[in-house]
Amino acid sequence: MTDMAYSRGRLGGMGALPAERPAGLAGEPPQAQAEAHPRAQASAHASAHVSAQASAHASAHVSARAAGYVQTLSSLLWLPQAGLIAWSVGGMARGAGLADAVAPAALVFGIGALRAALDGWAGRLAFRAARGKLSQLRHDAAAALAGRSPLDQARPASGLAASVLAEQAEAVVPLLARFQPVRIRVTIVPLAILLTVLAFSWVAALTLLIAGPIIPVFMALIGWRAKAASEEQMVEIGGMNAFLLDRLRGLATIRALGAVDMTAARLRAHAEGLRKRTMAVLRIAFLSSAVLELFAALGVAMVAVYVGFHLLGQLNFGAWSGRLTLAEGLFVLLIAPAFFEPLRELSSVWHDRASGEAALNALDGLRTTGVGLPGADAKASRVPAAARGGPSVVVENLAFAHAGAGRQVITDAALAIAPGEKVALTGRSGAGKSTLLALIAGLVAPESGQILIDGRALTGASAAELRTRMAWIGQRPHIFAGSLMSNITLGRDGLTATDLDKALAVAALRDVAAAHGAAPLGEGGIGLSGGEALRLALARAAADPRIDLILVDEPTAHLDAATAAMVTEGLIALSRGRTLVVATHDPRLMAQMDRTIDVEAQVLEALACV
Numbered sequence: 001m002t003d004m005a006y007s008r009g010r011l012g013g014m015g016a017l018p019a020e021r022p023a024g025l026a027g028e029p030p031q032a033q034a035e036a037h038p039r040a041q042a043s044a045h046a047s048a049h050v051s052a053q054a055s056a057h058a059s060a061h062v063s064a065r066a067a068g069y070v071q072t073l074s075s076l077l078w079l080p081q082a083g084l085i086a087w088s089v090g091g092m093a094r095g096a097g098l099a100d101a102v103a104p105a106a107l108v109f110g111i112g113a114l115r116a117a118l119d120g121w122a123g124r125l126a127f128r129a130a131r132g133k134l135s136q137l138r139h140d141a142a143a144a145l146a147g148r149s150p151l152d153q154a155r156p157a158s159g160l161a162a163s164v165l166a167e168q169a170e171a172v173v174p175l176l177a178r179f180q181p182v183r184i185r186v187t188i189v190p191l192a193i194l195l196t197v198l199a200f201s202w203v204a205a206l207t208l209l210i211a212g213p214i215i216p217v218f219m220a221l222i223g224w225r226a227k228a229a230s231e232e233q234m235v236e237i238g239g240m241n242a243f244l245l246d247r248l249r250g251l252a253t254i255r256a257l258g259a260v261d262m263t264a265a266r267l268r269a270h271a272e273g274l275r276k277r278t279m280a281v282l283r284i285a286f287l288s289s290a291v292l293e294l295f296a297a298l299g300v301a302m303v304a305v306y307v308g309f310h311l312l313g314q315l316n317f318g319a320w321s322g323r324l325t326l327a328e329g330l331f332v333l334l335i336a337p338a339f340f341e342p343l344r345e346l347s348s349v350w351h352d353r354a355s356g357e358a359a360l361n362a363l364d365g366l367r368t369t370g371v372g373l374p375g376a377d378a379k380a381s382r383v384p385a386a387a388r389g390g391p392s393v394v395v396e397n398l399a400f401a402h403a404g405a406g407r408q409v410i411t412d413a414a415l416a417i418a419p420g421e422k423v424a425l426t427g428r429s430g431a432g433k434s435t436l437l438a439l440i441a442g443l444v445a446p447e448s449g450q451i452l453i454d455g456r457a458l459t460g461a462s463a464a465e466l467r468t469r470m471a472w473i474g475q476r477p478h479i480f481a482g483s484l485m486s487n488i489t490l491g492r493d494g495l496t497a498t499d500l501d502k503a504l505a506v507a508a509l510r511d512v513a514a515a516h517g518a519a520p521l522g523e524g525g526i527g528l529s530g531g532e533a534l535r536l537a538l539a540r541a542a543a544d545p546r547i548d549l550i551l552v553d554e555p556t557a558h559l560d561a562a563t564a565a566m567v568t569e570g571l572i573a574l575s576r577g578r579t580l581v582v583a584t585h586d587p588r589l590m591a592q593m594d595r596t597i598d599v600e601a602q603v604l605e606a607l608a609c610v
């Protein structure tokens with residue numbers, strides 16, 4: 001390859017580096033990161049599970065409906081039970097002995113047992129279906145999050161996403177397992193009871209008909225308010241979680257800046273806001289049950305008053321047969337409360353509907369698309385063999401602007417790196433070095449131009465596969481809570497003890513590994529120095545035999561000279577037989593490279609040519 005210079009290209013942009021690096025760019029090989037991170041895991045498996053999900057979704061829906069119908073049948077079985085009781089009491093009133101009531105009592109008991117069995121079975125069915133559906137919704141949301149580029153500034157805060165996925169999403173289960181079956185029951189059972197009562201007395205049926213519809217009207221009015229209150233509560237919970245997570249991450253900075261009291265005050269204000277919103281939701285829930293109980297009690301009382309006076313001969317109208325018998329009157333009285341029962345249940349699960357729908361909306365919010373990660377939904381079909389000495393990297397006519405930014409940060413850039421070459425990208429802060437590295441890593445798609453890795457174009461179709469041979473190492477590698485070795489293996493199968501020992505040797509990490517043993521490291525690298533954390537990232541890359549292209553973003557920034565020298569040494573050891581591209585301002589690191597591409601000089605040159 002002759003033209004090894006960074007030619008003609010312009011990496012522009014005056015802006016400062018964002019305060020925080022986007023999540024997912026820190027510290028581990030992109031593919032290893034994909035293997036270790038749940039979001040990325042979800043993405044990697046997304047396509048394989050699409051058909052399984054579709055059928056799981058359909059069967060969840062069918063199961064929920066089936067559970068609703070079975071529970072409806074169980075409720076309707078109260079009709080024969082009430083009939084048997086009323087018939088027996090009527091018989092006894094006419095002089096029949098207790099012995100005549102034994103058979104009906106046994107039947108009532110048998111039907112009761114059947115109802116309990118049906119209810120239990122339907123409950124389990126609905127619950128299983130709801131959990132299946134929730135898993136699928138979580139999977140979709142996680143896959144959508146994993147499909148967004150780490151450079152997407154609009155990605156939801158990780159605290160918010162974790163809160164929605166882990167906590168708020170649970171509200172979907174009561175919605176599906178309790179509310180949906182009750183909704184089916186409420187459309188059938190009251191109507192069946194009403195028609196049965198009507199068969200005996202139009203006055204009793206009219207009383208139910210008047211009392212019944214008032215309840216749904218009030219419920220709907222209260223429900224609108226409940227949904228809004230529930231949504232406000234969810235927003236508050238999400239906001240508080242995001243706030244808490246951010247502040248926990250920045251605890252050291254908060255202490256250093258003496259902002260502990262201010263942070264505590266803001267946390268208190270958040271907690272107070274959450275308390276108020278929760279109380280508002282509870283108030284509405286209590287109000288809705290009070291309204292329902294009132295109308296249900298009034299309806300049943302009026303039917304009882306009518307039947308009582310009718311049997312006493314005071315109200316001689318309203319029965320088709322002229323006069324209800326004791327058994328008929330008792331039957332109407334027994335089944336009248338069952339008319340309100342599904343409505344009462346609807347009221348008790350009404351809050352489930354409000355919070356469940358708010359949770360569905362929150363999950364939907366996570367599924368909104370932003371700047372996509374190229375190849376997020378494609379699975380690496382084959383693992384490419386590591387090229388001897390690492391791949392070549394060729395950048396042609398590359399142009400890129402960050403989402404929402406008014407101008408291109410990279411304009412018409414061209415670059416050619418030979419297999420196994422060690423190249424430093426330098427230039428002023430904000431010139432676009434990190435962005436160029438992210439483009440080469442396939443973490444974001446360019447607007448135009450192309451990138452060839454070992455002669456193969458980096459596209460949405462090839463990105464996932466090409467990323468398996470790349471490692472990305474940033475300034476602050478992400479350390480998971482776990483032992484030092486598990487942080488190197490990242491759950492990858494097939495790593496032998498020799499592979500791991502070689503990786504430790506490359507990163508000069510043997511002593512640190514021996515000192516830590518199996519002791520767990522804290523999340524974020526508590527227990528390791530900055531230099532050790534960086535060398536751990538080098539070991540991660542060294543442990544993966546597929547990796548032959550190392551992309552490193554300012555590894556020695558913020559390190560003292562001695563630690564920076566150790567990291568540089570580790571990088572050089574890691575780059576043996578691999579291609580290395582480092583964005584850096586460190587002259588000592590640059591001195592170790594085969595070639596330095598001064599991005600800034602290129603810009604000035606390009607501007608001078610204009």
Ligand SMILES: Nc1ncnc2c1ncn2[C@@H]1O[C@H](COP(=O)(O)OP(=O)(O)OP(=O)(O)O)[C@@H](O)[C@H]1O
Binds near residue numbers: 405431435
């Ligand atoms: N995710 C992002 N969304 C929007 N703009 C971004 C994003 N990341 C970087 N930028 C902007 O793009 C420009 C180039 O940033 P980049 O981080 O690539 O520069 P850099 O040369 O690596 O700087 P430094 O040497 O300080 O690390 C800057 O103006 C920056 O503000």
